[in-house]
Amino acid sequence: MPTPFEYAPAPESRAVVEIASSYGLFIDGEFVDGTGTTIKSINPATEEVLSEVAVASEADVDLAVRAARRAYTRVWSKTSGAERAKYLYRIARIVQERSRELAVLETLDNGKPIKESRDVDIPLVAAHFFYYAGWADKLEHAGFGPDPKPLGVAAQVIPWNFPLLMLAWKIAPALATGNTVVLKPAETTPLTALLFADICRQADLPPGVVNIVTGAGETGKALVEHPGVDKVAFTGSTEVGKAIARSVAGTEKRLTLELGGKAANIVFDDAPIDQTVEGIVAGIFFNQGHVCCAGSRLLVQESIADELVERLKRRLGTLRLGDPLDKNTDIGAINSLEQLERIRHLAGVGDDEGAERWTADCDLPAKGYWFAPTLFTGVSQAHRIAREEIFGPVLSVLTFRTPSEAVEKANNTPYGLSAGIWTDKGSRILKTASAMRAGVVWANTFNRFDPTSPFGGYKESGYGREGGRHGLAAYLHVD
Amino acid sequence: MLLDPTSLGEVGRSDATLRRFLHGLPGVDQVGADTRAAALSTRSIKTTAKAFAIDLAISMIDLTTLEGADTPGKVRSLCAKAQRPDPHDGSVPRTAAVCVYNDLVGLARAELGDSGVKVAAVATAFPSGRASLAVKLADTRDAVVQGADEIDMVIDRGAFLSGRYLEVFEEIAAVKQVCLADGASAHLKVILETGELQTYDNVRRASWLAMLAGADFIKTSTGKISPAATLPVTLVMLEACRDWREITGELVGMKPAGGIRTTKDAMKYLVLVNETVGTDWLTPDLFRLGASSLLNDLLLQRQKMATGRYSGPDYVTVD
Numbered sequence: 001m002p003t004p005f006e007y008a009p010a011p012e013s014r015a016v017v018e019i020a021s022s023y024g025l026f027i028d029g030e031f032v033d034g035t036g037t038t039i040k041s042i043n044p045a046t047e048e049v050l051s052e053v054a055v056a057s058e059a060d061v062d063l064a065v066r067a068a069r070r071a072y073t074r075v076w077s078k079t080s081g082a083e084r085a086k087y088l089y090r091i092a093r094i095v096q097e098r099s100r101e102l103a104v105l106e107t108l109d110n111g112k113p114i115k116e117s118r119d120v121d122i123p124l125v126a127a128h129f130f131y132y133a134g135w136a137d138k139l140e141h142a143g144f145g146p147d148p149k150p151l152g153v154a155a156q157v158i159p160w161n162f163p164l165l166m167l168a169w170k171i172a173p174a175l176a177t178g179n180t181v182v183l184k185p186a187e188t189t190p191l192t193a194l195l196f197a198d199i200c201r202q203a204d205l206p207p208g209v210v211n212i213v214t215g216a217g218e219t220g221k222a223l224v225e226h227p228g229v230d231k232v233a234f235t236g237s238t239e240v241g242k243a244i245a246r247s248v249a250g251t252e253k254r255l256t257l258e259l260g261g262k263a264a265n266i267v268f269d270d271a272p273i274d275q276t277v278e279g280i281v282a283g284i285f286f287n288q289g290h291v292c293c294a295g296s297r298l299l300v301q302e303s304i305a306d307e308l309v310e311r312l313k314r315r316l317g318t319l320r321l322g323d324p325l326d327k328n329t330d331i332g333a334i335n336s337l338e339q340l341e342r343i344r345h346l347a348g349v350g351d352d353e354g355a356e357r358w359t360a361d362c363d364l365p366a367k368g369y370w371f372a373p374t375l376f377t378g379v380s381q382a383h384r385i386a387r388e389e390i391f392g393p394v395l396s397v398l399t400f401r402t403p404s405e406a407v408e409k410a411n412n413t414p415y416g417l418s419a420g421i422w423t424d425k426g427s428r429i430l431k432t433a434s435a436m437r438a439g440v441v442w443a444n445t446f447n448r449f450d451p452t453s454p455f456g457g458y459k460e461s462g463y464g465r466e467g468g469r470h471g472l473a474a475y476l477h478v479d
Numbered sequence: 480m481l482l483d484p485t486s487l488g489e490v491g492r493s494d495a496t497l498r499r500f501l502h503g504l505p506g507v508d509q510v511g512a513d514t515r516a517a518a519l520s521t522r523s524i525k526t527t528a529k530a531f532a533i534d535l536a537i538s539m540i541d542l543t544t545l546e547g548a549d550t551p552g553k554v555r556s557l558c559a560k561a562q563r564p565d566p567h568d569g570s571v572p573r574t575a576a577v578c579v580y581n582d583l584v585g586l587a588r589a590e591l592g593d594s595g596v597k598v599a600a601v602a603t604a605f606p607s608g609r610a611s612l613a614v615k616l617a618d619t620r621d622a623v624v625q626g627a628d629e630i631d632m633v634i635d636r637g638a639f640l641s642g643r644y645l646e647v648f649e650e651i652a653a654v655k656q657v658c659l660a661d662g663a664s665a666h667l668k669v670i671l672e673t674g675e676l677q678t679y680d681n682v683r684r685a686s687w688l689a690m691l692a693g694a695d696f697i698k699t700s701t702g703k704i705s706p707a708a709t710l711p712v713t714l715v716m717l718e719a720c721r722d723w724r725e726i727t728g729e730l731v732g733m734k735p736a737g738g739i740r741t742t743k744d745a746m747k748y749l750v751l752v753n754e755t756v757g758t759d760w761l762t763p764d765l766f767r768l769g770a771s772s773l774l775n776d777l778l779l780q781r782q783k784m785a786t787g788r789y790s791g792p793d794y795v796t797v798d
Contacts, residue, residue: 005531
C-alpha cells in the first residue's frame with residue numbers, strides 16, 4: 001500500500017432472464033408466428049446473437065390493428081377508468097417485481113450499463129405506469145372537458161435508446177385514457193417489449209389491448225399508414241418523423257412526434273463548477289449519448305472555458321467503459337454497428353472542420369461496438385458537429401461572452417427539445433429559461449425525468465407532449 | 480481555479496481579503512453534490528477489491544475514544560487493539576492512530592511506543608472550541624509535550640458563522656505554530672464541525688480557510704454533533720484538497736469522522752477518495768477514518784472473506 005484500488009469485476013448475473021431462441025408477434029393476447037422474414041437481435045457489447053425475431057408483414061400488421069380495434073370496441077372503451085387503473089397498477093407492480101429481469105435484458109439487448117437500466121430505466125417505467133394509472137379514473141378532472149373520449153387505436157413506434165421506457169411513455173397514457181395500442185419496438189432492441197407482452201398476459205390484460213409487432217422500417221411504415229389507426233405516436237429521428245407527418249397528412253389520424261435534438265448546455269461563469277462538470281457528463285455521456293435530449297452542445301462562458309474543459313477532461317478520465325453488465329460500468333456499448341459508423345463519420349467531420357478532438361484514455365473491448373467519450377473544442381456554430389445530432393458520446397464545446405449571446409446561440413438550431421442552464425444566480429435561471437425555445441429546460445441539472453413532467457419539442461424536435469397531465473391530451477379528443 | 484499561488488499569502492491579510500477570496504470560490508449546488516455522492520456509493524466492491532479495501536480501511540482508522548468516562552484501562556485496551564486488531568490473526572494491519580483526550584496522551588504514548596501507531600489528541604477546548612485563545616494554545620502545547628503526534632483541533636464555528644474569518648485563520652495558524660514549536664512536529668488536523676456549518680458553501684469555504692492557515696489535514700466532525708461525517712460533505716472537502724493541490728502542489732489530508740460504522744460505509748468513503756482525488760490519497764498519510772465501532776465490522780468482514788462464513792460479535796474484541 002498504496003497500490004491502485006482496482007475494482008474487481010462485479011457482473012450482474014444474466015441467469016435471471018430466459019431468452020427464447022426465437023419470438024413471434026404478440027397479437028390479440030397470443031404470440032403468433034409472423035408471415036414475413038426474421039431479424040436477429042444481437043448484444044452490441046459482444047456481437048452475440050440473442051434471439052431471432054419476426055418481421056411483421058403488412059398482413060401481420062393488419063391483424064394486429066384489427067385485434068386492437070376489436071379490443072377497443074368490445075372491451076376497453078367499455079371498461080371504466082377505475083378498472084383500467086387496476087390493470088395499469090398491476091402492470092406497474094409486475095414491472096417492479098420483475099425489475100432485475102427487465103434490467104438485465106435491457107442491458108443485453110441495448111448495450112447500456114446495468115446501473116442505468118437498473119437505477120433509471122426500469123424504475124421510471126414502473127413510475128410511468130403508476131402515474132398514469134392514477135389518472136385513469138380522473139380524466140374528467142384533467143381540464144379537457146367533462147367527459148373526454150379516447151381516440152381509438154394508437155399506432156406507436158419507438159426507438160432503441162430507451163426501449164422499455166419509451167414503451168411505457170407510449171403505452172401507459174394510451175391505456176389510461178381508454179385507447180388500445182399496436183406498438184412497434186426498434187429492430188435492434190425488441191426483446192424487452194416482448195417480455196412486456198408477457199407481463200400484459202400475467203396482468204390478465206384483455207387480449208388485443210396491447211399488441212406488439214416487431215420489425216424494421218417497413219413494418220413501422222405499414223403500421224402508421226394503416227387506415228385503421230386513429231392515432232400515431234412516434235419517437236425517433238427527425239428524418240423519419242417528417243416522412244410520417246407527410247404520410248399522415250390529409251387523414252383523420254392524430255399525430256405526436258418526439259424527434260431529434262441538439263441541446264445547448266449553457267454554463268455561466270458563476271456556475272457551481274464541480275456539479276456542472278457532473279451535469280455535463282450526465283448530459284452527454286449518459287446512455288452513451290443515445291439520448292434525444294442530450295446536452296450535446298456545451299456553451300460555456302469564455303472566462304471559465306479553459307478551466308471547465310480541464311476539469312471535464314479530468315472527470316472523463318475516471319469514466320469506466322466496458323462490460324455493460326458490470327455494476328461499475330459507466331459507459332456501455334454503442335447500440336449498433338450502423339450507429340457506431342454514423343458517430344465515427346460525424347466525429348471525422350469534426351476533425352475535417354478543424355475542431356480539436358480529445359478522447360478519454362480507455363481501452364475499448366475487442367468485440368462489440370464501442371466509442372470512447374470524446375469532446376471537441378474550438379467548435380463554432382458553423383460546424384456540422386454543432387448542428388447535426390450525433391447521438392453518441394461526443395460533446396461539442398462552444399463559447400459565449402454575454403448572456404444574450406448565450407441565448408442566441410442556444411436557440412440557433414433547427415431543434416428545440418431541451419436545454420440546460422448552470423448558474424448560482426436564480427434570477428438568471430428564470431430569465432434564460434424563459435428565453436429558451438426548447439421543450440424541457442433543466443437548471444443546475446440535466447437528463448432528469450419524472451412521469452409528472454411533460455416532455456416534448458419545439459421546431460424539428462417534434463410536437464405534442466408526453467408525460468404529466470399534458471401527456472393525456474395526446475390520447476384524448478380534446479377539441 | 481485560476482489563481483496565482485504566490486498571491487495566496489496575501490489572502491490572509493484581513494477579514495476583507497479573506498471574505499473576498501472565500502466568497503469568490505465557486506458555489507456548491509447541494510442537490511448536485513448529493514447526487515454525485517449517492518451515485519458513487521453504488522459502486523460494487525467485491526472479492527479482491529474488497530479484501531484490499533478492508534485492509535486499507537483498517538490501516539486508516541483513527542481508533543477513537545472521547546468519553547467523559549474514559550479511563551487508563553480503556554485507553555490501554557484501545558492501544559492494544561490498535562496494534563493488533565485481531566488477536567488471532569497477525570496479518571491484520573495496525574490502525575493509523577489512537578485518538579484520545581489530552582490527559583490520556585501520555586499513557587497512550589507509553590502504550591504505543593514505537594509501534595508505528597500514532598497518538599492523536601483532541602485539543603483547543605474540544606468539542607465546542609469555546610475557550611480563550613490562550614487556553615486553546617495551552618491545551619495544544621500540553622498534548623504536544625506529552626508526545627502527541629497529531630493534534631485534532633476544532634475551529635471556532637461561532638467566529639466562522641459570524642464572518643470573522645481572520646480570527647479563525649489566525650487561531651489555526653497559532654495552533655499550528657505550537658504544533659511545530661521547540662522541535663516538535665505534530666501534524667495538525669483541523670475539525671470544521673460541518674454539522675454546525677450546515678451549507679456546502681460553508682464547508683468549502685472552511686476547508687480553504689483551514690488549508691490557507693496551514694492545516695495538514697481537514698476533518699469533518701468531532702463526533703459530538705449530528706450529522707457527523709456524510710458522503711457529500713466529504714466529497715466537497717476532497718474537492719477542496721484536489722483544487723488546493725492544483726494550485727500549491729501540496730497534498731492536504733482528509734478525515735471524515737463520526738457515523739462511519741460499517742464496512743459498507745468505509746468502502747463508500749474509499750471509492751469517493753479514489754474517484755475524486757485519486758490513488759495518491761489512498762494512504763493513511765492522507766486519508767483517515769475517525770471511528771471506533773467500524774474496526775470490529777471490518778474485522779468480521781475480513782474473517783468472512785477468509786473463511787467464507789460469518790462468525791459473530793463474540794469473535795472480535797470489545798474494548
